[in-house]
Amino acid sequence: MRVVLCGYYGKGNGGDEALLATLLQMLPNHVTPVVLSGNPQQTRDRYHVEACDRMNLFSVLQTLRQSDAFVWGGGSLLQDVTSAISPLYYGGLMILAQQLGLKTIAWAQGIGPLKRNTTVNLARRSFGKCTAVSVRDQGSAALLSEWGIPCTLAPDPVWALESASVPGLWDLPAPRVAVTLRSHPQLTATRLDNFTRALIDFQKATQTCILLVPFQQSQDLVIAEAVASKLPGVHKVLCLEDPQALKGVFRGVEMAIGMRLHSLIMAAAEGCRCFALSYDPKVSKLMIELDLPGWNLTEIPEDYYVICNTLLECYANGNSLTSDQIQSLVDRALMHQDLLEQVFSH
Template sequence: MANYKIVISGYYGFNNAGDEAMLSAILQALQGTFDSPDITVISGDPKSTAASFGVHTVPRFSISSICRSIFSSDLIISGGGSLLQDVTSWKSMIYYLSIITLGVLFRKQVFLYSQGIGPVRYRVIRIILKHVLNHVDGITVRDKESKGFLQRLGVHRKIYTTADAVLSLAPADLSIGRKILDKRGIPPEKKKIGLAIRYWHHSREWMEKLEKTVHRLAKEKDAVIICIPMQFPEDETAAEAMGKGDEGVYFLNEDFSIEELMSIIGNMDVLLGMRLHALIFSALMHVPFLGISYDPKIDNFLALIGQKASTSVQHMDGEKLYNDTCRILSSGLDAKDWEKVAALQERACENVQILKSLVTHKEENP
């Protein structure tokens, strides 16, 4: 598998830490498995992606460049993350399906890598999804709900349930985050509650309840609230609704690297998050966390370690979130929860091994 030509499609180049971490995890896995792979990433910001990851890139909306890259490749990887769902946008789902379809039409090996699939609301898109995925070479999904959805849809390809690829990353050095927090003048002696939120539907109502809860925690638990942007500057705008300039609330209004974000989260006593990969970073850094659900992917991840979301944006329960946070600050997570996280980390490493076996089998049986 020397000099294998690989094209990777995903939501890359948009300053979303979760997706950039996903790309980092996939690249590390590929470079550790293939002999000098020739990798091209389809990116919304080709220059930035090329500089950050040392790969070839093509612009996300350059049809001719994408077609040339796929035509000259050996393998197309779609993933990871929640690419195949139409809640955020049906147009984006059609886009990612189009990339997969090009790979199939050009008779390339096509592999879905650690995907979280669904919901898919529109019947016509479900029909397209079924027919396209029945022609790919391999599928790994990050939760059993995604596998069940595809099976009910009528996808007959073998589907492997693994875990989110980001869980295969190594933890970050805690000193990196400590320096960032010290530079911002955040009191080291106080309990640190990380908050990773984003704008979502009906933002005003649930955000007002969340604001009251975090301010109550800051006041009654002598804690500081640290708003952590997983996508900059979008998350900064959402976090400012928590009370810019108020005592006890700090805003990390900067575009941090994946390693910096992981280390910052590693310095928290608890993280409250509606960003999936903020929760995953917490798991990697062994920081207790509570999920605020806005999308099934949050509930699906929490279910993997036997948890449920503390509350949701649809039915924000500030009192429950407050009580759950106090409990976590007092006792942390159960040892069994961390054992489940360790098991997920092992399963995350299976993604590339499954890919390798499929590629090897196809080379031996062309």
Template sequence: MKLVCISGGAGAAEALASLRRAGIAFAELFEADALISSSARGAKARGKRLAWRAAGAGAEGIFCVGEAGLQAGLFALRFFRKTPVPVLAVYAGAQGKSARLCGFDALLFLCGEDRTAALRHGADPYRMFPAGEAAAALNAAARRKWAGAEPKGIVVCGSYGLGNLGDEAMLASILSELRRTAPDRRITVVSRNPEETRLAHCVDAVHSFALPALAARLRRARLFISGGGTLLTDLTSTRSLRYYLLTIRMAHRLGARVLLYGCGIGPITGEQNRRGTAAVLNRSADIVAVRDGASLALLAELGVTKPELIRSRDAAFSLRAEDMRAEASPAVRKKLAAAGKYAVYAVRPWSGDEAFAPELAAAAERLWRERGLTPVFLPMEPPRDLPLSRRIAEAVRAPSVLLDGPMTFEDAFAAVGGAALVVSMRLHALIAASIARVPFVGVSYDVKISSFMKDSGSPACVDYYGATADGLCAAAEYTLREKDRAFAPPAGSENADAVRKLLEG
């Protein structure tokens, strides 16, 4: 493919270097620096000439880099809009709002800060790619241009935008899998904080309770994903259960295929809730992929027989080991460096904390004395977990670290990936430890923890209600001795296979 580049102005040199590292080679390079010092009329004339030169060079793909390069690219767009030639731009934050970012067939960003700035300035998440994936972006832009109309998209609904780092990690995992499986489908996430979700995950988003907006997206969707996590339960509230059942019914009625993705089911205790759940799943779901045997058993007990039922894995297992090597923010990195060799403790408030908290504090203190593991307390859902984490940290008679500042799921990955041990009530901290091959102890307050530990093949599971310092330390010693063993559920691609089946069927 013959590629040309229109380059000039702020950010051009850095962008060109990034493209070369990504394996992009240009047949011709046109300089656009003169646009910067020109009058508006002169810039327009020079921009048109550059676009004509690119067209005359027989370009099959055009990259616009730097502030002046993007300005010229806006003129190139007019010439190539009705042709199969893709026009791509590389965005650097210094370019500000000067370019109309939505018009380009693909927009590449050099770093996370540039991605966020571009999104704030109106960029379309569907057309955005990291600069390191320039070749994939070029192919996608060309493919989409040839196809013409956008294919029907995908809507993902779950407990997102609420500040739970485990749920955000799970969403990142689902999006990563969908982008590999269906790269040309527009993805929309249903979130309690759509703007935060859009910026954090580079994806379209609508508010959970903006039902007309959700309905509009569902009419243009091929697939509706409910999950991951445990959404269908009345343990949280009956209202929450009914909301997620409503979205499943809406999706089915508006023509989307429905997949429950790597989810947990239950507990569902209310008789009316049990009947309602079975009725909605039997009428509206196409495939229900559950992450544990207990959920599969409950579906059978409820009488769910119409959708295809499959055993899969938690959505977070789509994360890869390299994701665990994400770089933490400077504040978190500083705290972890000060801890030295450390153990991560991820707790959540539950009904037996008066008895549990002092036992965990005593275990953390003993592991510091005997193993030299500084306790690092990681609130996976800060608004909920932080008070208990602080209380236990203050009770430990040893140096400790409390990660109490603003955090992203990348910070959580970094904390888990750098630990010598993870002791957790939070499922996604355990999954992250499993992926990163870090020894872990599960504290089971719910069937999802005991099911995960059983599926992973690890006996290092302590019952929350009967937890003692001796029991926690014994489990920790076992998993530290067996640190070279890989404890994880069997590998599988059931979730991705279900997505393909419903998109292609």
């Protein structure tokens, strides 16, 4: 069975690559995946799968015609906050796959935010005609329920991603703290400067090795390098392409300070204390679900002493998830795998 996997793949985003790696890990053995990718050669080399240029519509159409099923592979694909074009692309492909008679699955979706009526209508239509749907948060499940569309609700599948060891990580002095920042309009120059000053004092107080981990190098590397250049103690900018290695980083750190959703999921899954800086409702939802300390970007204190003391409190007294909590999340994340097995067993 040939199955087309569609997501924000091959674009250098660690979270989306982690979703792809997990989806490939969860597919039944008799399925041959074909990945729509922004960098098909890299996708072929990294995952040893067939890949097709996601923007070559002739190739995409040909691939769909030669396949049996189509999967939206995880994440916030249907939202119109960052782009009005993006939902048209994903929704259009889903509807095309449905018209061509393929089995269609919306897998591990986080729906929204949806601000435009056209996007809402597109989402209702494309989800409504799916063979099966799974979502990763309560808000998405509630929206589908409102639309009368049945779905499976389970934690983000990346909870169940197998991690890999990171060469050289254990040679860096312990204790280690990982920091994952991304560019965002709400992370203003002033807020970033205050946070950096707080991190400098935090490092002096804790004598930690700070690991700056850009999840999407095109957006995050500049910030990581800017922060690194000001740190007085031992630090390293860790640029990793392999999502399993990205998750493996958090095995070797005491605490993670993260903006990116999947940095926090990976860290929590590896038993790390987490402190969240939320730029998006999906991060805020995770903070509530896991009872994570942190701030929305707009609420970061202006006094860097307050930021530093809050981080120190989390470092000294914060709790990681228990092994039972982690196992429960991993087990429930495997419901996304059960859904794939049910659909592809017929």
